[in-house]
Ligand SMILES: C[C@@](CO)(OP(=O)(O)O)[C@H](O)COP(=O)(O)OP(=O)(O)OC[C@H]1O[C@@H](n2ccc(N)nc2=O)[C@H](O)[C@@H]1O
């Protein structure tokens with residue numbers, strides 16, 4: 001069978017509030033997820049010998065720990081069949097960047113192998129399998145701008161103003177990896193943000209009121225532990241309402257033109273990488289799943 005390539009978009013958390021903690025230690029969140037047109041490309045081929053193989057393991061990530069490979073194993077386990085696949089990944093999303101790169105790789109593998117293996121599980125079931133791999137996986141299978149609650153898995157579609165999709169996001173990632181678990185476990189983390197109502201955010205995510213009412217509750221702890229994140233955020237704040245995504249290290253701002261975005265990228269602080277991207281209304285593989 002010929003290999004075929006599939007996109008795995010990254011995400012931004014336009015805001016992230018921590019509203020409590022569950023008995024199992026996980027945190028109750030509220031967040032607005034936006035998928036971006038920047039991400040990894042996965043090549044996924046069915047194998048007839050029942051093996052699941054990584055074609056190009058990522059530096060520092062053993063194949064069996066790679067979320068893409070773990071996703072294939074999780075899906076195969078549910079099927080109870082001896083199914084095989086080969087997966088390679090062209091990595092563009094910075095690892096440990098708060099952009100959900102590994103989670104998105106896992107989601108793309110679940111969506112694609114669900115079809116290649118002829119399983120045809122509904123979207124909700126794939127999201128449940130995804131959740132066993134990480135709290136961030138379900139949103140990529142959900143496949144559209146989403147208001148998230150629970151640990152990030154209770155998802156409601158949100159229609160953003162059309163001009164949100166006209167904007168250019170400049171995303172900068174200082175060269176540090178921030179372990180998500182370390183930030184969630186930190187004693188200084190704010191865990192008691194007042195829950196907001198979804199109605200407050202439909203059709204207004206680009207307004208200044210939205211930015212004033214929201215924040216990323218992980219930002220202060222990450223900035224205190226990783227000065228490079230604080231410095232990059234301070235630099236970006238010269239150009240607009242800059243904010244950190246997820247547990248960092250990436251920070252972002254939106255601007256109105258490609259020219260402005262490219263100017264920021266060109267002049268970005270040393271020891272950061274960066275890209276510009278636009279928001280996606282839907283995941284490019286949305287039509288490969290069904291209710
Ligand atoms: C913070 C967020 C925001 O979108 O994104 P990233 O910064 O990772 O992209 C997510 O909640 C991260 O999702 P994900 O990266 O999939 O987390 P997981 O692998 O499930 O969990 C990593 C660790 O974070 C903690 N964790 C995660 C999610 C949550 N709601 N509460 C938690 O306390 C747990 O200690 C867990 O061991």
Ligand SMILES: Nc1ncnc2c1ncn2[C@@H]1O[C@H](COP(=O)(O)OP(=O)(O)O)[C@@H](O)[C@H]1O
Nearest residue numbers: 066067068095096097098099100101102103105
């Ligand atoms: N396919 C993958 N892509 C990226 N990271 C992966 C992958 N599989 C496992 N990982 C591990 O997961 C960690 C978090 O990765 P990633 O999803 O990119 O960041 P974040 O959770 O901050 O959004 C990485 O540091 C890496 O050790």
